[in-house]
Amino acid sequence: MSTKQDNWILEERNRRTIYPKAFLGCQGTWSGCIVRGAQVCLAVSLRCVWPPQETYIGALGARVICDNIPGLVNKQRQLCQKHPDLMQSISDGAKEWIKECQHQFRQQRWNCSTMDRDHTVFGRVILRSKSAAFVYAISSAGVVYAITRACSQGELKICSCDSHKRGLGSDNNGEFEWGGCSDNINFGIKFAKAFVDAREKMVKDARALMNLHNNRCGRMIVLHNCKCHGVSGSCSLRTCWLAMSDFRLTGDYLHKKYNNAIEVTMNQDGTGFMVADKDFKGSTKNELVYVESSPDYCIKDPKTGTLGTDGRECNKFSRGLDGCEVMCCGRGYDTMPVKRVTSCDCKFKWCCSVECKVCEDVVDVHICKPSMRPEQKLSRRPGQISARLTQ
Secondary structure, eight states: OOOOHHHHHHHHHHHHHHHHHHHOTTTTTGGGGGGGOOOOHHHHHHHSSOOOTTOOHHHHHHHHHHHHHHOOOHHHHHHHHHHHHHHHHHHHHHHHHHHHHHHHTTTTTSSSOOOOOOSSSGGGGTSSSHHHHHHHHEEEEEHHHHHHHHHTTTTTSSSSSTTTSSSSSEEEEEEEEEEEEEHHHHHHHHHHHHSSSGGGGOOOHHHHHHHHHHHHHHHTTTOOEEEEGGGGGGGGEEEEEEEOOOHHHHHHHHHHHTTTTTTEEEOSSSSSSEETTOOOSSTTTTTOEEESOOOOSSSSTTTTOOOOSTTOOBBTTSSTBBHHHHHHTSSSSSEEEEEEEEEEEEEEEETTEEEEEEEEEEEEEEEEOOOOHHHHHHHHOOOHHHHHHHO
């Protein structure tokens, strides 16, 4: 064997030991990801274990990493080993959609918080609920978004801009010429479908069908617009290219779908589902679906993964979902003064900056009271309660 081959083998062996130590630090945390349907866990695992983008990954290095990512089924592992650069994009997508999910539900009882050391990441309680429908849809959309963006930015060898967007085109505003770099969203959708759906296709039950349906909905609603430039900005002589909208718009759209999600049950032959409400006359094709009602998310329960609303900030003056009455589940709230630092008295300075003063204000913050544990309720005698009321 040549010296060059010896050095390569030694380098790859070193990489086998370096990668697990450097990048697989969360492996113990996510060891339960082998549970079927842990798509969310898979995404967070990729975020945890995948090396930085600038790190060189050899063929053997990719195999080592892919073999150590918990929750991958055979097809996903094969895609991971074949396209390691795409896994980096999926890892980036995981960060983006989790952040967006938490933004969308920041003022509701379930706020998309991740569960430490829980193989389902968001808790077992959401697995068949409306919350799961949203999570699967936005995670699928996040994969499409991240891969498509990486294609357009030239970060991937397998794809680039959409080569089909050439020559003349037309829309409601008239004719235009395709130019620039149109986002290759079709490639993003195709790969996301192959990778994300692989696990759910292994089993046919109500939950798998629900997840596949919501995955598809998420992939298909990644919004994109025709951007153009023209004479004096009028776009009268237009050159257009397709570009994805900000991911926030996708999150907003999916949140509306979540609010109108449809409860379904599996049909008798197990090939699809039917709407639980017999009076429903519409179509479920482009709607989010779920098979079990969501819990109220009021009480912390480690068994189901519900975090509860203890200590959550609420809006004393709101009658909506962020209001203290709803957020705190009727337990009441505590009010405490908090010092907040903000920018104020901002002025534009020629040229070209904005200067602001730093202001400190003391504001009242309202925090949900903790829920009473069952043993606390049992330990209280009627006499103790009445004594407190008379004090």
